[in-house]
Amino acid sequence: MPALLLVSPQPLAGKTTLAAALAQKMRAAGKSFACARLDGGDNAAADSDFYAGLAGRARDAESAGVLIVEAPAGDPTTALAAYKGARVIAVTTPESAAGDVAEYCGAFGASLAGVVLNRVPPRRSASL
Numbered sequence: 001m002p003a004l005l006l007v008s009p010q011p012l013a014g015k016t017t018l019a020a021a022l023a024q025k026m027r028a029a030g031k032s033f034a035c036a037r038l039d040g041g042d043n044a045a046a047d048s049d050f051y052a053g054l055a056g057r058a059r060d061a062e063s064a065g066v067l068i069v070e071a072p073a074g075d076p077t078t079a080l081a082a083y084k085g086a087r088v089i090a091v092t093t094p095e096s097a098a099g100d101v102a103e104y105c106g107a108f109g110a111s112l113a114g115v116v117l118n119r120v121p122p123r124r125s126a127s128l
Helices: 015-028 046-053 077-082 096-107
Strands: 003-007 034-037 066-070 086-093 114-115
Touching: 003 015, 003 077, 015 034, 015 046, 015 066, 015 086, 034 086, 086 096, 096 114
Parallel strands: 003 066, 003 086, 034 066, 086 114
Antiparallel strands: none
């Protein structure tokens, strides 16, 4: 089953929100999904409980068409090792320097599917 790994260099960047949105998009498209939150970080237990309550989720990861996995913020080495072949989406905020984000994402190589810049204030989005 394909896996999508959500990572971020800092906590509270929006990985859980993005995972929920992707899961509901899968549900609307008629695809089965499962969400998982890896241990680590202050919000791991709450995120796991939240994912367990998502409507339309598969009963277990093995029966899901797509597995969406949220890694704790920071170094994703352990998550990458556990989910070899997963596509990676990095979630970050405008507070992170572009060079730092580029360095963080460089470690993912061809596994990097994209970067989501979250919480951009309206005054900044107009200049993008």
